[in-house]
Amino acid sequence: MELSLGTLGSAATALALGLSVYALIAGIAGAMRRDARLQTSARLTAVAVFLATTTAVIVMQGALLTDDFSVKYVAEHSRIDSPTWVKIVTLWAALEGSVLLWAWLLTGYTAVLAVTTPNHALRPWALVIMQGVQVFFLGVVAIVANPFIVLANPPFDGPGANPLLQNHWMMAVHPVLMYLGFVGLTVPFAFAMAALITRRPGTEWMQLTRRWTLAGWGFLTAAIISGGWWSYEVLGWGGYWAWDPVENVSFMPWLTATAFIHSVQVQERRRMLKSWNVMLIVLTFALTILGTFLTRSGVVSSVHAFGDGPVGPVFLGFFVLVTLLSLGLVAWRWDQVRDRAELDAAVSREGAFLLVNVLFLALTFMVLIGTLFPLLVEAINGSRVTVGAPFFDVVSLPMWMLVLLLMGIGPLLPWRKAETQSLSRNLAWMAGGFALAVAGALAFGLREIYPVLTVGLAGWNLVSLGLLLAGAIVPRARLTGRGLAATTMRYAFEQRRKVGSMVVHFGVVVVALGIAASSGYRTDVQLRLPYGERVAFSQYELQALAPFSERGAGRVSVGVEVAVFQGGRQVDLLRPHINAFGNSSMTVPTAAVRYTLGHDLYLSVAGAIDPTADAVIMRVIQSPLVTWIWFGAVILALGTGWALVPARSQPAAVSAPAATGRARA
Amino acid sequence: MNRKLAYGLAGVGVLAIAGFMIFQALSTSLVYFILPNEHAANPAQYEGRRIRLGGIVTPGTIAFDERDLRLTFLVTDGIVAYPVRHTGAPPELFKESTGVVVEGRFDGGTFISDNVLVKHTEVYVAEGDHIDIELLRESLK
Numbered sequence: 001m002e003l004s005l006g007t008l009g010s011a012a013t014a015l016a017l018g019l020s021v022y023a024l025i026a027g028i029a030g031a032m033r034r035d036a037r038l039q040t041s042a043r044l045t046a047v048a049v050f051l052a053t054t055t056a057v058i059v060m061q062g063a064l065l066t067d068d069f070s071v072k073y074v075a076e077h078s079r080i081d082s083p084t085w086v087k088i089v090t091l092w093a094a095l096e097g098s099v100l101l102w103a104w105l106l107t108g109y110t111a112v113l114a115v116t117t118p119n120h121a122l123r124p125w126a127l128v129i130m131q132g133v134q135v136f137f138l139g140v141v142a143i144v145a146n147p148f149i150v151l152a153n154p155p156f157d158g159p160g161a162n163p164l165l166q167n168h169w170m171m172a173v174h175p176v177l178m179y180l181g182f183v184g185l186t187v188p189f190a191f192a193m194a195a196l197i198t199r200r201p202g203t204e205w206m207q208l209t210r211r212w213t214l215a216g217w218g219f220l221t222a223a224i225i226s227g228g229w230w231s232y233e234v235l236g237w238g239g240y241w242a243w244d245p246v247e248n249v250s251f252m253p254w255l256t257a258t259a260f261i262h263s264v265q266v267q268e269r270r271r272m273l274k275s276w277n278v279m280l281i282v283l284t285f286a287l288t289i290l291g292t293f294l295t296r297s298g299v300v301s302s303v304h305a306f307g308d309g310p311v312g313p314v315f316l317g318f319f320v321l322v323t324l325l326s327l328g329l330v331a332w333r334w335d336q337v338r339d340r341a342e343l344d345a346a347v348s349r350e351g352a353f354l355l356v357n358v359l360f361l362a363l364t365f366m367v368l369i370g371t372l373f374p375l376l377v378e379a380i381n382g383s384r385v386t387v388g389a390p391f392f393d394v395v396s397l398p399m400w401m402l403v404l405l406l407m408g409i410g411p412l413l414p415w416r417k418a419e420t421q422s423l424s425r426n427l428a429w430m431a432g433g434f435a436l437a438v439a440g441a442l443a444f445g446l447r448e449i450y451p452v453l454t455v456g457l458a459g460w461n462l463v464s465l466g467l468l469l470a471g472a473i474v475p476r477a478r479l480t481g482r483g484l485a486a487t488t489m490r491y492a493f494e495q496r497r498k499v500g501s502m503v504v505h506f507g508v509v510v511v512a513l514g515i516a517a518s519s520g521y522r523t524d525v526q527l528r529l530p531y532g533e534r535v536a537f538s539q540y541e542l543q544a545l546a547p548f549s550e551r552g553a554g555r556v557s558v559g560v561e562v563a564v565f566q567g568g569r570q571v572d573l574l575r576p577h578i579n580a581f582g583n584s585s586m587t588v589p590t591a592a593v594r595y596t597l598g599h600d601l602y603l604s605v606a607g608a609i610d611p612t613a614d615a616v617i618m619r620v621i622q623s624p625l626v627t628w629i630w631f632g633a634v635i636l637a638l639g640t641g642w643a644l645v646p647a648r649s650q651p652a653a654v655s656a657p658a659a660t661g662r663a664r665a
Numbered sequence: 666m667n668r669k670l671a672y673g674l675a676g677v678g679v680l681a682i683a684g685f686m687i688f689q690a691l692s693t694s695l696v697y698f699i700l701p702n703e704h705a706a707n708p709a710q711y712e713g714r715r716i717r718l719g720g721i722v723t724p725g726t727i728a729f730d731e732r733d734l735r736l737t738f739l740v741t742d743g744i745v746a747y748p749v750r751h752t753g754a755p756p757e758l759f760k761e762s763t764g765v766v767v768e769g770r771f772d773g774g775t776f777i778s779d780n781v782l783v784k785h786t787e788v789y790v791a792e793g794d795h796i797d798i799e800l801l802r803e804s805l806k
Binding site: 342343358362365366369370373377383384385386387388390391394395398526528578585587589606607608615617619 | 668669672676679680683686687690691693694695696697698699715717731732734752753754755756757758759802
């Protein structure tokens with residue numbers, strides 16, 4: 001057999017799969033017999049699997065960068081004159097490559113876990129579960145969707161990556177964040193299963209994986225919002241979220257993960273919700289797999305879907321297997337995870353967390369119904385339907401309002417039972433903040449119910465955050481005699497989790513305001529802009545200067561330069577254009593945006609640019625506070641990061657070593 | 666026990682309300698994808714409802730008023746043709762005999778569109794009056 005990058009890649013993936021299968025078997029045997037040598041062997045093999053998969057990824061990058069069209073994946077998705085960064089990200093621009101990336105990140109996480117997890121009773125089984133998931137993904141890469149298949153008659157050039165993906169650098173970031181999130185949430189799932197298997201349904205599994213869960217959640221959040229920004233900049237409609245199936249399937253695990261990071265705290269503090277937490281993490285993990293099935297199998301059509309193939313059914317099978325096995329395990333260990341403690345009072349921290357959990361699950365259910373309903377209708381009477389965005393808005397908006405309401409109350413409530421006096425005083429302050437914000441919104445001219453409510457609830461939450469911070473800082477400052485600023489700094493460094501969560505909640509308020517304003521109050525028109533003339537739009541005047549066309553690497557752009565005037569002075573020069581990539585017949589209108597803190601001015605070429613015409617038709621959108629969503633996302637990420645950094649001099653709590661005296665018996 | 670029962674009932678109540686809201690909202694926001702002949706068979710069912718109408722742009726019927734940005738054309742499936750009125754520029758690649766899906770509502774016999782999607786139906790070419798309905802439906806998917 002001739003040595004080529006294709007055969008090398010296939011060999012690397014086959015090796016990774018073989019090693020992974022060995023690690024799985026050795027891991028199971030080692031865990032069952034409590035054999036420390038087998039356990040160590042499985043752990044070391046996990047590192048070898050990672051190295052083998054890394055080799056496969058490097059080989060694929062090599063094939064992409066050297067335009068080796070004898071490799072099927074390269075032939076189908078790459079192109080010689082594409083710029084280097086596009087060639088690199090082509091690894092995840094299509095199905096087979098993105099599964100390879102997913103598998104690679106998974107092997108990386110497993111290797112890190114194998115090396116760094118303290119010697120704990122849960123470790124052997126948790127690694128077995130990780131290894132099992134890994135065998136599936138490596139199996140898909142090696143057998144079902146092998147990107148390294150060697151073509152007998154390689155073409156001289158390929159079609160290049162999907163134009164929509166090439167059109168924005170965010171595509172280099174967003175999918176990686178998404179898979180980091182999905183893989184990160186596999187870790188608590190693995191530890192939860194290990195906890196059930198080893199009959200240790202306490203809080204160890206969630207404490208050991210707290211950072212992994214939070215990091216996974218953070219990555220998923222960042223992935224979803226960066227995907228929204230990609231959509232905003234690339235799809236030309238001035239929106240960022242369309243309730244498209246691909247968006248929905250990434251949103252569902254986010255919803256359940258958000259519920260999870262709140263409900264684990266109830267178990268940590270009150271030893272309640274054991275089975276609930278296990279089910280939530282099972283659901284979260286299963287939804288990441290279901291989502292991949294839905295969008296990668298072509299069963300739901302979507303603007304972003306990769307299309308048909310044998311990968312879909314395989315993921316469906318894996319989804320069914322995961323669900324049955326995990327739920328079977330929960331049923332088998334039911335007497336262990338049954339809650340013995342009861343809710344003392346509904347008005348308590350745990351009561352609020354429970355309620356917000358129900359809301360997040362209801363939202364998940366709504367998104368699932370809305371995404372799957374077209375399939376159901378088509379199966380029943382053959383009609384082809386889509387569920388419009390109004391459905392999701394109508395159903396979810398009241399629930400979002402309740403979420404914002406609870407977000408203000410929950411953190412102020414004590415565990416077990418709230419003391420009525422301090423609670424009603426806090427509520428009075430927050431209601432004051434709500435009323436003030438609503439009055440401000442009405443005075444500003446807002447009339448729609450949900451934007452007004454959102455502004456009101458923003459006031460409610462800001463007061464709540466203020467009370468929370470003051471309640472922590474003021475007594476400390478009094479006690480120590482230090483100044484308020486110094487105490488705040490100290491508090492921020494000592495109570496990273498609490499402060500991190502406050503920052504995240506503040507970020508949520510900022511994002512919520514951005515969404516409310518930009519979806520409720522946007523102006524969206526098409527304007528004919530004769531060249532050289534100033535056309536009034538809102539507080540601006542737009543002047544189309546001249547059409548231009550330019551060539552980039554693997555790309556041809558035609559567009560129009562538009563001068564933006566405000567108060568007679570030119571404030572910006574925007575260059576909305578249309579990109580064409582390679583010899584693809586598909587062209588991508590590329591919007592130009594003037595970002596400001598108050599609102600965005602968004603220009604997108606409508607129709608074609610005719611160089612002989614005396615005017616250009618432009619879609620002009622003005623939407624307020626869109627940038628707040630992206631700023632809010634940064635705040636969210638900072639808050640999550642802050643909560644992730646370990647506080648100084650806090651020893652890792654290991655409550656139970658894994659290798660007990662019986663290991664060699 | 667009573668407390669558990671109360672929480673259980675509250676939970677069921679919340680779920681029932683949520684379920685009712687979901688199905689209520691679903692029934693009003695389903696957007697059907699149909700071809701002109703399906704509309705002609707039962708116009709009352711779709712009157713005033715938001716739908717997605719698929720078909721081929723009938724040659725020689727495209728008119729675009731640059732001043733008012735008003736685009737009109739006929740969309741056909743070979744059996745029935747309907748006039749479409751759209752506000753905005755014709756999308757790039759919009760031309761005669763190409764497959765389109767228009768989104769909007771019927772107002773009498775005219776379709777008022779707010780979105781025109783051009784479908785790259787290279788498999789399908791309109792040849793006179795002979796149009797394979799199933800092929801058309803598939804290619805507009």
